[in-house]
Amino acid sequence: MSKQIGVPSGLVVVGGAAAFVLAWSSGFTLAALATVDVPATTLLVWRFAPLALVLLVVTGLRGGLRGVTRGDLGQQAVVGLLAQFGYCVFVYAAVAAGVATGTTALVDAVQPLVVATLVGPLLGLRVRGGQWAGLALGALGVVLVVGSQLGASSAAPTAYALPALAMACLVAGTLVERRAPVRLPVLTTLTLHVSVTALALVALAVATGTLRPPLDAAFWLAALLAAALPTLAAYGLYWWLLRRLGVTAVNALLFLVAPTTALTGALLLGEPFSLATLGGFALSAAGSALVLGGERGRRGAAPEEPSPGARPAPPSPAVHRR
Numbered sequence: 001m002s003k004q005i006g007v008p009s010g011l012v013v014v015g016g017a018a019a020f021v022l023a024w025s026s027g028f029t030l031a032a033l034a035t036v037d038v039p040a041t042t043l044l045v046w047r048f049a050p051l052a053l054v055l056l057v058v059t060g061l062r063g064g065l066r067g068v069t070r071g072d073l074g075q076q077a078v079v080g081l082l083a084q085f086g087y088c089v090f091v092y093a094a095v096a097a098g099v100a101t102g103t104t105a106l107v108d109a110v111q112p113l114v115v116a117t118l119v120g121p122l123l124g125l126r127v128r129g130g131q132w133a134g135l136a137l138g139a140l141g142v143v144l145v146v147g148s149q150l151g152a153s154s155a156a157p158t159a160y161a162l163p164a165l166a167m168a169c170l171v172a173g174t175l176v177e178r179r180a181p182v183r184l185p186v187l188t189t190l191t192l193h194v195s196v197t198a199l200a201l202v203a204l205a206v207a208t209g210t211l212r213p214p215l216d217a218a219f220w221l222a223a224l225l226a227a228a229l230p231t232l233a234a235y236g237l238y239w240w241l242l243r244r245l246g247v248t249a250v251n252a253l254l255f256l257v258a259p260t261t262a263l264t265g266a267l268l269l270g271e272p273f274s275l276a277t278l279g280g281f282a283l284s285a286a287g288s289a290l291v292l293g294g295e296r297g298r299r300g301a302a303p304e305e306p307s308p309g310a311r312p313a314p315p316s317p318a319v320h321r322r
Contacts, residue, residue, distance in 0.1 A: 013244055020237040021253055025260040027230030028101040031092050032269055034222035039210040040092035045201045046213050047226040048084075052198035055191040064188040073192065075180055080193035083173030085200045090166035098155030099163060100271040102262025106145055106284060107163035109254040110138050111170045134290025141283030148276035186239050194231070255285045 034043050059065055094104050114135070146160050184192075205211035213219060241250050259281050265271035 013241070016237055016241055017245070017253055020234060020241055020250075021256045021260055023229045023234040023237060024254075024257045025105065025264060027226065027234070028091070028095065028105050028261045029264050029268065030222055030226050030230070031095045032101050032265065034219070034226070035092065035096055038214060038219055039208070040089075040096050041201065041205045041208055041210045042213055043219070043223060043226065044088055044092060045198070045205045045211060046220075046223045047231070048194055048198040048201055050223075051227045051231065052191075052195040055187075055194055059187055059191040062187065064185055064191065068184065068188065068192075069182075072180075072182055072184060075176065076184065076189060076192040077196045079173045079177050079180075080196040081200060082169045082176065084193045084197035086169030087166045087173075088197070089201075089204075090162050090169065094155075094159060094162035094166065097159035097162060099159050100155075100262070101265040101269065102258060102271065102273065102277070103145055103160070104163040104166075105261035106258035106281065107142055107167055108170070109258045110142055110284060110287075111167045111174075111254075114167065114171050130290050134287040136287070137290065138284045138287025141280040141285075141287060143280075144283060145277050145280030148272070148274050148280060190235060255281070258284070 031040070031043075091104055091108070095101060202211065213223075238250065241253070259278075262271070262273050262277060262281070266273040
């Protein structure tokens, strides 16, 4: 048995976790930077449509579409419309309405709390009292962050419902995904989700007259980065980390995305970042620890690692999300 020589595996995992947080966070920042002069639907179409074609070719050549039944296709289409199309449209709409990127990212990061606490009963899982307390604490953190940014933000108070709707799409997609009787390979799932999202976005762009892209190199660079970083890189790193750290640890990384995004927004976009904002992040992180700690305790000694022949249902079925 040969011994691996090179960078220690622990450092590789830490580097992968850091890259995951940065890649996920980049989706919110890119949405704010790239849609100043371009409609959000235009950027989304040209982020997803070329990527869908590439994934269809690659997955087809690898035989990843063989054996996919109509039932599988229909179920994954629903998940894709919720966790990709619905999520991205509402996130971009929130950013376009003036909601700070850090706030949008925080509401997104609360999603695992909602899944672990509210979706659990729908799947027949017992919810502990500490998990309800964690959800309340996380919600209080969100309220504190939103309240700290209301006065300095150009967004109307009603615009803060948009990131909540994005999170609701992820929660609904998670519920559908976890009820799936068959778990398709990761590449096949990503291809189906991106493809159905691309079709829905093309229809939306045609209906709104925003399909035609600008002849601007900056736009195409933004579209390329949006496809490569928050979709491919974040999604791939999510599954790579899931197999090394487990579901609970990867979920905890989502709360690092929110302050990372808020700090980037403050530096690049001039968004507000106060002590109250930081306190809200801390409360939400504490709530996450309570909920996810209860989730670990509920599982007891059950392993978090997916079995070799099955694909686990992610807490956010589309990390390929922003």
